[in-house]
Amino acid sequence: xxxxxxxxxxxxxxxxxxxxxxxxxxxxxxxxxxxxxxxxxxxxxxxxxxxxxxxxxxxxxxxxxxxxxxxxxxxxxxxxxxxxxxxxxxxxxxxxxxxxxxxxxxxxxxxxxxxxxxxxxxxxxxxxxxxxxxxxxxxxxxxxxxxxxxxxxxxxxxxxxxxxxxxxxx
Amino acid sequence: xxxxxxxxxxxxxxxxxxxxxxxxxxxxxxxxxxxxxxxxxxxxxxxxxxxxxxxxxxxxxxxxxxxxxxxxxxxxxxxxxxxxxxxxxxxxxxxxxxxxxxxxxxxxxxxxxxxxxxxxxxxxxxxxxxxxxxxxxxxxxxxxxxxxxxxxxxxxxxxxxxxxxxxxxx
Numbered sequence: 001x002x003x004x005x006x007x008x009x010x011x012x013x014x015x016x017x018x019x020x021x022x023x024x025x026x027x028x029x030x031x032x033x034x035x036x037x038x039x040x041x042x043x044x045x046x047x048x049x050x051x052x053x054x055x056x057x058x059x060x061x062x063x064x065x066x067x068x069x070x071x072x073x074x075x076x077x078x079x080x081x082x083x084x085x086x087x088x089x090x091x092x093x094x095x096x097x098x099x100x101x102x103x104x105x106x107x108x109x110x111x112x113x114x115x116x117x118x119x120x121x122x123x124x125x126x127x128x129x130x131x132x133x134x135x136x137x138x139x140x141x142x143x144x145x146x147x148x149x150x151x152x153x154x155x156x157x158x159x160x161x162x163x164x165x166x167x168x169x170x
Numbered sequence: 171x172x173x174x175x176x177x178x179x180x181x182x183x184x185x186x187x188x189x190x191x192x193x194x195x196x197x198x199x200x201x202x203x204x205x206x207x208x209x210x211x212x213x214x215x216x217x218x219x220x221x222x223x224x225x226x227x228x229x230x231x232x233x234x235x236x237x238x239x240x241x242x243x244x245x246x247x248x249x250x251x252x253x254x255x256x257x258x259x260x261x262x263x264x265x266x267x268x269x270x271x272x273x274x275x276x277x278x279x280x281x282x283x284x285x286x287x288x289x290x291x292x293x294x295x296x297x298x299x300x301x302x303x304x305x306x307x308x309x310x311x312x313x314x315x316x317x318x319x320x321x322x323x324x325x326x327x328x329x330x331x332x333x334x335x336x337x338x339x340x
Contacts, residue, residue, distance in 0.1 A: 022228050022307070032298040037230040041314060045215065045224035054215035054224040056252060056289070056311060058192050060207040082226060084309055088257055117309075119226070128202040137192070139254055139287075141226060141311055144211060 005167035008110040020117035046080040052145030061131030079143030084117030092130035175337035190287035216250040222315030231301030249313030254287030262300035
């Protein structure tokens, strides 16, 4: 099965979390004597109420072999997780609606235009980072704290073949 | 008075907050089948305990006129504030030790190499964003919530002249 990759846009991504971009700010205003525009409150960092704290990390990603196979998904039951590209690089996003065992028909794939990041909402199935550059950095804002904040699940295959991503660059 | 700008480094910046870079991670390990390095827990997001939540915003900055005058400072008494450049751009940082009325001799100035962001700790005096590019974006992680989270103070002048920044580019 080939999964079609869509351009990332806030409406399509809404069931899975939030797009992080100047276009998705809840408010926008000038500060600092007019030298700065604040695109305010673009995305919320959800660390739940079980003693977690919000932390900032960096993921340095490298690409997967082509064609990109989607064989598993993960989710974070205790908090959200934000990914923001630090050098304007595009990246791929694969998510699924939030049942306990996502079916192949629940999968959606998106590509960021490089100015867009994403926040995966708490408990939303997503594929681990799918970077496209030889090496590129992403700022991560997620939760640190007690409890198990990672579930992983293997996806089914069709005729012993994993799902692959179908987008113009392949 | 001219304030000398130092290269940003974690030890010198420690009294004011945290440098955000792969070099300042509290831990570092491979994830995602070895395709990603996680530079883990670089900086904490402090939203205090007065009902605030952590939010992600974007600041689009433009430069100040040269020479850059440092006439005031601000601080956030209820939470930390992180700035991370989104296109590898350098920027200037001016901070002061945490008394209620920072003296001119308390001022320190730094320049990020463009791979470095900063988190200003709660209640640390800092100058508003000092961008250097014609227009550039910074990811901001700070606090939203009830209460007054902004103090501003005018700095003294010397012979009616404000402090200016002294660094090679001026």
